[in-house]
Every structure is written in structure tokens, then in C-alpha cells.
């Protein structure tokens with residue numbers, strides 16, 4: 223294997239600059255490596271001020287100013303592009319629809335798939351750029367046969383390969399992640415930003431979901447979907463309480479159930495199932511969350527699709543650990559079996575398959591098979 227593609231020759235690079243420290247250092251590293259770098263900040267919210275509530279939100283005017291100041295210090299041209307309509311349609315509306323359907327989406331992954339490495343990348347390529355550079359922590363490795371592989375970042379604690387697991391060969395061929403190559407902690411990145419004179423060196427990290435202020439997902443969804451009172455039931459269907467919207471729950475959730483009656487065994491209860499059809503939330507003991515297998519749809523592969531069953535490690539949520547699986551493509555769907563049962567797998571999330579540190583592919587979890595009973 224050779225080094226990352228960006229090192230082979232100088233490229234025309236479009237650096238996606240959020241106004242945060244990671245993307246500022248990524249752009250600076252790309253420029254320092256000899257590439258012809260232009261910075262771009264994406265305006266992703268139709269009303270940037272609406273997200274300003276003290277904590278960092280997404281794409282405020284302040285963020286675009288921070289990105290511009292960083293570009294000035296690095297000495298690269300800088301633009302602001304308005305992709306708010308695309309972002310609203312492909313990421314925000316998808317997020318709301320998924321919750322409404324009883325699933326748990328990952329909007330960062332969707333944004334990478336539809337915005338940063340689709341709408342942004344297409345526009346960049348049309349303008350003659352070779353690559354889009356971001357501050358993600360992941361590695362692209364160019365193999366001697368010319369194909370590319372996506373790998374976990376050198377620093378596992380910061381690794382973001384999970385949310386990039388949706389990228390296909392074409393997208394990967396034009397992706398540059400200058401932060402993922404080295405063992406780089408956030409503290410080191412901040413120190414590097416300071417050394418480079420970037421004022422964002424001490425800027426706080428962004429939220430998980432950039433378009434939701436103060437991390438209040440429930441408030442955001444309640445605002446979008448309204449109140450829809452329904453029942454909370456146990457596994458036998460006995461009503462235990464009511465909720466104000468099934469979208470407010472995630473499989474495996476324990477807190478905030480507000481059920482008066484304690485479980486007969488006195489143990490905590492967890493969300494086992496969310497039915498948008500009956501607007502019912504089913505709760506039960508932790509053991510009922512154990513999943514032995516799942517089916518996932520819309521598979522995407524980094525490289526050729528596997529031709530038969532294979533053994534992989536899998537990651538099932540953005541900050542989750544790894545688990546061993548066997549996986550096989552059957553009629554275009556991914557059928558996955560866990561070596562050991564795993565707890566609290568949420569439909570709507572992505573399963574990303576790894577071979578060591580290499581991302582093999584990903585798919586969206588559609589249904590799970592519990593160890594105790596089959597549940598769609």
C-alpha cells in the first residue's frame with residue numbers, strides 16, 4: 223500500500239470549513255502539503271440565527287466568520303455556499319420522517335452521504351477541484367492497484383469512520399482527511415491551531431446534531447411533529463402509562479419513561495419496541511433487548527461487494543464499540559448474525575462493517591431478531 227492519495231501530487235482542493243478547529247487545521251495541513259486549497263463554508267440553515275442559543279449550533283453567521291478568519295490566516299481564498307435547501311430536504315426532513323416512522327436516524331452520516339460528499343463534491347468537481355477536504359478523523363489509503371480504502375483514524379478515540387461508512391469508491395476517490403493520518407488527539411489539534419495562529423483554537427466542540435439547539439432532540443421533534451398521545455405497554459400488552467409522542471423514544475432507552483407502576487421484579491424497564499402504526503411504546507427488562515441477528519437495507523460498499531458470507535467486526539452506532547458478526551448479502555439485503563447477543567440495536571441506525579481497521583461497507587438497520595423472540 224502507498225500513502226494517502228493527497229500526497230501523490232498537488233491537487234486542487236476544496237476545504238469544507240465549518241468554523242471549528244478541526245476543519246481549520248485540516249485546511250491548513252492540506253495547504254502546507256502543497257495543495258492548491260480554497261476554503262468553503264456551507265450555510266446549511268435557512269435561518270442561522272434561529273439556532274443561536276448560547277451553545278454552538280450549526281452554521282451561524284459567527285461560524286462562517288470564524289471560517290473566513292481561519293482561511294485568511296492560512297492564506298487561501300474563501301467562499302460561503304448556500305446548501306440550506308438541499309440540507310433541509312435530504313438531512314433534516316429525513317431525520318423527522320425517520321423518527322416519525324419509529325426509527326432512530328443518524329443525520330451526520332446522512333449529511334456525509336447526501337451533502338458533503340454529494341452536493342458539495344459534485345459542485346466542487348464541476349468547478350475543477352480534485353478533492354474535498356474535511357476535518358473528519360479517518361484515513362484514506364491508496365492501494366497499488368489504484369483503489370482506495372477507508373480506515374479508522376489513527377486515534378481510535380476520535381475515529382469518525384462510522385459516519386463516513388456510507389461513502390462509495392467514487393466519493394472516496396475525492397475525499398481528503400488530513401487529520402486521520404496521524405495519532406492526533408483533540409488537545410494536539412488545538413495546540414497546532416494555536417501554533418498556526420488560528421483564532422478557533424479554543425472554540426468549543428460542536429453538538430452531535432448540528433441543527434438542533436442545546437441537544438434538545440425531543441423539543442425539536444415535538445415542535446415538528448406535535449403531541450400524539452399513546453400508550454406505553456409491557457410485553458404482554460398491559461398498559462403501564464401514556465406518552466406524548468412515540469417519536470420521543472429510542473430502542474434501549476431507560477430514562478424518561480414516566481411509568482408509575484414498578485416492574486414486578488423491581489428491575490428497570492427499557493424501550494423494546496416503537497410502533498408508529500399503533501402509536502405504542504413497548505417496554506420490558508434489559509434481557510429482552512438482546513438481539514442475535516438483524517437485517518439491514520441499502521448496502522453500500524467501499525470496494526467490491528462481498529460475494530459470500532464473511533466474518534467482520536461491526537459498529538452499530540456513532541460512539542458504540544465493536545462486535546463480531548457474520549454477514550451475507552441475500553437478495554440485496556444484508557443479513558447479519560452476532561457472535562454474542564448485543565443489546566439495544568435501533569432500526570434506522572447504520573451498521574458499518576470493518577475488516578480490521580478497514581471499512582468494508584454499511585447498511586441501514588431495518589429489523590432485528592431478538593434472542594428471546596422475533597420482533598420486526
Ligand SMILES: Nc1ncnc2c1ncn2[C@@H]1O[C@H](COP(=O)(O)OP(=O)(O)OP(=O)(O)O)[C@@H](O)[C@H]1O
Pocket residue numbers: 237238239240241242243244245246262263264265266281338355356357358427428432
Ligand atoms: N457548515 C459547514 N461548512 C463547511 N464544512 C463543514 C460544515 N459543517 C461541517 N463541515 C465539515 O465536516 C467536518 C465534520 O463535521 P463535524 O460537524 O463532525 O465537525 P467537527 O468534528 O466538530 O469539526 P470542526 O471542528 O471543523 O467543526 C468538519 O470538520 C468540516 O470539514
